[in-house]
Amino acid sequence: MNIKILDTTLRDGEQTPGVSLTSLEKLRIATKLDEIGVNFIEAGSAITSEGERQSIKDITQQNFNAEILSFSRPLEMDIDYCLECDVDAVNLVVPTSDLHIFDKLKITKEELLAMSNSAVDYCKDHGLTVELSAEDASRTSIDFLKTVYVNAIEHGADRVCLCDTVGILTPESSFEMFKQLKEDIDVPISCHCHNDFGLAVANTFAALKGGASEFHSTINGIGERAGNTSFEECVVGIYKLFPQFSTDIKIHEIYTISKLVARLTGVYIQPNKAIVGENAFAHESGIHSDGIIKNAATYESITPELVGRKRRFVIGKHMGTHGLDVRLKELGVNVSKNQLKKICDNIKVLADKGKTVTDVDLQAIADNVLEINHKDRIKLNEVTIVSGNKVMPTASVKLTVDGEEVLNAGVGIGPVDAAINAVNSLDIFDDIDFIEYHVDAITGGTDALIDVIIKLQKGDKIISARGTEPDIINASVKAYISGVNRLLSN
Known part of the structure; x- marks a missing residue:
């Protein structure tokens, strides 16, 4: 099954505290998202501001292959602003949990259904594709959730989405909810997960196994609080772990867009992050380095080249002579076995003092062992x-x-x-x-x-x-x- 991806980096991702993208920055990210094969791009929330609407317009004018959406509440005013931006579709977000209906909106369930149905009618009357997203769906009874979705579909909704707004699903509960929804819903079902308990990616995989055919994600998993489902982890996970699924993404471009988003948002990637972190394909341990040199599959489930990365061997006290020799050769230094051991011993002395060993440190140590005097230019x-x-x-x-x-x-x-x-x-x-x-x-x-x-x-x-x-x-x-x-x- 081909899984569709809705990227919400430009809307939910921009809600990361401290992030505010310019129109040009949004356009650069959207252009790259389209280039790598993202199916749907949520370009923003048209109701937010005049500047936000201009950003969305700049994107809709590009004739991208991807469907361009705006976030919208189930209000005609919001939808009118979406129409002004000439988007292809709306992500129509309707709160469905008792907590949201009674405490936030302070209306009845019947009024909520009427509001949802009316909004879908208004969108369809104006030629918009509708993805109806149930906000706080993971805390909504499955029967009422089905009622909201079935009503929306009867009024013309093209897709529906279950939003785990506060990230409380587990892989087991996610699978079960989507399995039950799939029994009564005959349009594509999507999942939108948050990472409050670090389970967004796992819950997304469970949703796909339960019957979802689309997921929402952000580049690098950025977003409010603990963030959203990580785009790169899901795409590569599907490629490697779930052969029954596929995506349209050019996987070798993943690192490029990850770095672009990190640079433009200022939300930098933790070193140990899967797939795109600085250490994701770094090896220091002598045992690991030796295995990697002989056969990369010994300690890597995927090759770094798959996602546009390069493997590197880290210089430190855990490094063995095999990995050290590879790094020295990369730096243009050839040594004998005895010289290699001396260099390795000197590195361990430096590392035992708590020092990070840089390439310049390594070359200085190697030059000393080899009795080479470099003249700095x-x-x-x-x-x-x-x-x-x-x-x-x-x-x-x-x-x-x-x-x-x-x-x-x-x-x-x-x-x-x-x-x-x-x-x-x-x-x-x-x-x-x-x-x-x-x-x-x-x-x-x-x-x-x-x-x-x-x-x-x-x-x-x-x-x-x-x-x-x-x-x-x-x-x-x-x-x-x-x-x-x-x-x-x-």
Whole structure:
């Protein structure tokens, strides 16, 4: 069975506390959603504001393959705003639990049914496709839920959706509810799960097994409270774990859209998140690294390339010589067995002190064992910063590049950004991409030592580097230059 996907990143996902997307950002996400094969895109809630309506209009004007929806309450005013935005369909959300009907709306069940039916009639009279979503359906009696759905279908609803609004379903109860609904409902049934107990993905899988043919999700599982069903986990889970189901998604594009949404929303991905987290395909353990090198299937259920990722071996005290040798070769360093053991022993000493071992640390250790002296092409002589409440942060840097002294300046949104921009304005840095930045205070007090770890990319080469100073700006610039020197030396 082909499972359809309604993506609600632009509506439910944007309800994540602190997230507010511009029209251009919404359009970029919607464009990528359409490109990767999402069937339905909930572009927003037209009733919200004039800016929200403009964002939805910008999306509906693109002639995407995906059906474009707006969220709507069962009110003519809401539906009129949806029509103004020229959407294909509405996600018509009707509260169905006693709690919502009696305490929130303060109406009777009969009045709720009349309101729902009238709204469906109004939508269909104006040419809209209707997906009727029962809000708080998981706390609604199954008999009344069927009544709401059957009424809506009789009035022309095209699809219905069970919303686990507060995330209280379990896989068992989810399966049972959808199984019972499927007995009496003859239109596609969808599920909309929330992750309050960390069960949204499991409940979605159970819903599909129970008879659902569509699910709602958000990229990276963002959303209110603990978030929504994770798009990438469901899509890859269906691909790998449920051969009876399929989707239209281009799976190899999943990591790309995950990073896009993380960057535009500012909701970054926890390292251990399935599929798209930084550590999802990272291996440090010597036993695991050895197995992976011999046959990736030993410790990976899917290949990283499937979702647009790359495998990496993490340098640390658990690393064995096999994984270490692979990483050294990636950095262009070839060693003998005895040299490899010495390097491995030195890494363990450093890691036992609680240090994160970066690629630059690794290369410094390897150079010492191999008795290689690298001459850095770039040296930092001086950094000067001007910053304040009414002053755009400005930095000047004095560098020695290939033996010649260079003075340059830059501005940024903060002093660190300004300093890095000042360095970056030189041609030698043109092909270097700054892809990760992490800061730790490694001692206490206002004079704490700051440990800055960064990740840089040049072409296919990715390298990590460190700078440790009492001053975060100096630490950041030194880490950056250290990493660039290593990239340029390979």
